[in-house]
Amino acid sequence: MRLNVPLLDDQELAAVGEVLASGYLTQGARTARFEREIAEVAGTTHAQAVSSATTGLHLALVGLGIQPGDEVVIPGFSFPATANAVIQQGATPVFVDIQRSTFNLDPGLLESAITERTRAVMPVHAFGLCADMDPIVAIADRHGLPVIEDAACALGGLYHGRGAGSLATAGVFSFHPRKIITTAEGGMITTDDDALAERIAVLRAHGAVRGELFMEFVEAGFNYRLSDVHAAIGSAQMRKLPMILHGRRTRAAELTERLAGLDGVHAPVAPEGIEHTYQSYVVRLDDDIDRDAVIRAMRAKDVETTLGTYGMHLQPYFRARFDIADDALPETTRAHHQALTLPLYPQLTDDDLDTIVDALRDSVATSRREAA
Incomplete structure (x- = not known):
């Protein structure tokens, strides 16, 4: 049983076929349509498609003027792309510990991480649960700092009625096959900031502005565009988004109910x-x-699981570069070693859920004996 199976069918095949038949494959009308669809769900004025969430985070940082030597505050518990985007811009990630219950950045620790070199805050919506954004944004505002939501996992997530991706200066979504919807690879930057959106549009396409006859290059930009092939898949997926979200939330509630009373296992909370x-x-x-x-x-029971995500300070590159002690980020360290991702997707049956829970019950009992 796999961790995740994207919900794909003939709609995506037909959408790709239409693009191929048109002969127009690069970023064009279908990408623009996909952008409008994401902006509507997020509740933002702008949505700009990019080649991945990683390039989206990088573009957001560049667009906001983050420079070498600057600091960007991020949670310690995330996929390393969060920190990599900061480092690729020559800036320094400053890791803040997380809340045990939500796996998200602890707002109570944010203020002490801000220094005179801090230029942005980048919380992560861990596993699709929005971080506690109101206090995070309030603290950032007091210091005059922009906030970028790493919303890679959170398309369709809501924070007190507001959509993920609309809760700060900018948000970035991922469309990797393990995310809520997929374009195979791809990402999206959302914002209500007109000037930032305009700059990102230039930066993602080689720094070019199209004139009457040809392009002029006004920035040292990037090739971070999304093709119409990928965008067509994304639009087909967007038609399924309500069903996907309902299916995930329903299956999650059913899995949580089955896990109740399983000693030593703590289900996710919202x-x-x-x-x-x-x-x-x-x-x-x-x-x-x-x-x-x-x-x-x-795995021996043919049920795929994995760690939650990474305590970045425990990975070889970050360990060597920043030398952060385990006890400096105690909840991040604990989550890295004790968080477990179980299979979840709408196509799971009741029997599948029973199989997951039965396998977990047996595996936990065995692991306790081995650890004793």
Whole structure:
């Protein structure tokens, strides 16, 4: 049983076929349509398609003027692309610990991480659950800092009625096959800032502005565009978005119900007013359970699982460069070792859910004996 299976059918095949038949494959009318569809869901004025969420984060940083030597505050617990985008711009990521219950950046620790070199804050909506954005934005505003939502997993997520991607200066979504919808590879930057949107539009296309007869190059830009082939897949996926979100939330609730009472396993939570997308269903295991042994045991039962995501300070590159002690980010360190991602997608059946829970129950019991 796989972690995730994208919901694809003849609609995506037909959409790609139409693009191929048109002979216009690069960024064009279908990309523009896809952008409008994402902007509507996010609730923003602008949505600009890019080649991935990673390039989207990088473009947002460039567009906001982040320079070498600047600092950008991020949570310690995320896929390394969050930090990589900062480093690619020559800036320094400053890691802040997370809340145990949500896996998101702890707003109570944000203020102390801000220095005279801080130029932006970039919270992550872990696994599709919006970070607690109101206090994060309030703190950033007091310091005159822009906020970029790493909303890679959170398309369709809501924070007190507002869409993920609309909660700060800019937001960035991912359309990797494990995300809410997929374009195979791709991303989107959302914002209500007209000037930022205009600059990103130039930067993502080689720094070019199209004139009457030809282009003029006004920036040292990038080739971060999304093709119409990918965008056509995205638009077909967007027609399924309500069904996908409903299916994920329904299956997550059913899985949580089945996990109730399973000793040592803590199901994901969504604070009041925040609607989770459940891009990933991530449980936390008690410290006396060997999480890696659980992954191996589940694999032996033909159920794919993995870690939640990465304590970035524990990865070789970041460890060597920043030398952050484990106890400096205690909740991030714990989550790296004890968070477990279980299969979740709308196509799962009731029998599949029972199989997941039965396999997890047996694997946890075995791992406890091995750890003792």
